[in-house]
Amino acid sequence: xxxxxxxxxxxxxxxxxxxxxxxxxxxxxxxxxxxxxxxxxxxxxxxxxxxxxxxxxxxxxxxxxxxxxxxxxxxxxxxxxxxxxxxxxxxxxxxxxxxxxxxxxxxxxxxxxxx
Amino acid sequence: xxxxxxxxxxxxxxxxxxxxxxxxxxxxxxxxxxxxxxxxxxxxxxxxxxxxxxxxxxxxxxxxxxxxxxxxxxxxxxxxxxxxxxxxxxxxxxxxxxxxxxxxxxxxxxxx
Numbered sequence: 001x002x003x004x005x006x007x008x009x010x011x012x013x014x015x016x017x018x019x020x021x022x023x024x025x026x027x028x029x030x031x032x033x034x035x036x037x038x039x040x041x042x043x044x045x046x047x048x049x050x051x052x053x054x055x056x057x058x059x060x061x062x063x064x065x066x067x068x069x070x071x072x073x074x075x076x077x078x079x080x081x082x083x084x085x086x087x088x089x090x091x092x093x094x095x096x097x098x099x100x101x102x103x104x105x106x107x108x109x110x111x112x113x114x115x
Numbered sequence: 116x117x118x119x120x121x122x123x124x125x126x127x128x129x130x131x132x133x134x135x136x137x138x139x140x141x142x143x144x145x146x147x148x149x150x151x152x153x154x155x156x157x158x159x160x161x162x163x164x165x166x167x168x169x170x171x172x173x174x175x176x177x178x179x180x181x182x183x184x185x186x187x188x189x190x191x192x193x194x195x196x197x198x199x200x201x202x203x204x205x206x207x208x209x210x211x212x213x214x215x216x217x218x219x220x221x222x223x224x225x226x227x
Binding site (some may be wrong): 055 | 157159212213219
């Protein structure tokens, strides 16, 4: 069964450093998403991406964040200058459509620890 | 501010019983509704989706939607210890919106 994959599973970085989280969405999916979950809190939407551009973003997704689809399979989230409060699980998701019950399938996540 | 509310639990049910999980949402224009299961330290796993009023059944799971009451529920029949997890309700807003808004989740514990 096709699934979303993410690398690395765990990333430790120092405050102020740049990190890139990588995702390979399900191959025939067209819509890609990043969510995050701070320990003990809700899953929160960050950004959605379709047709090589951002389609929607939340207030969390400020200028420190960027997304890119560098090739036909990868989808990346970059955090330019990490802060302690960026420590969270970051989930990539993908879906094959937008309308109706556009089901989003989540990857296993990257645990980001900022020290 | 779009809100999705769930009882945090824990909800404890004996093995073989029916577990009933509830969710309310604030945005009346919401279109689609999803239940995810999340084991501790893992990612959300999609269980059910529903976007029409009424019931939708898939194996041991039944999702129920009442848009007039802004209420979604998930029933798990013949609960198993492996069903012990946190169940997340997620809501997709109006057509053309991409994001899911999640509740905090209800922790379910199935006692053998």
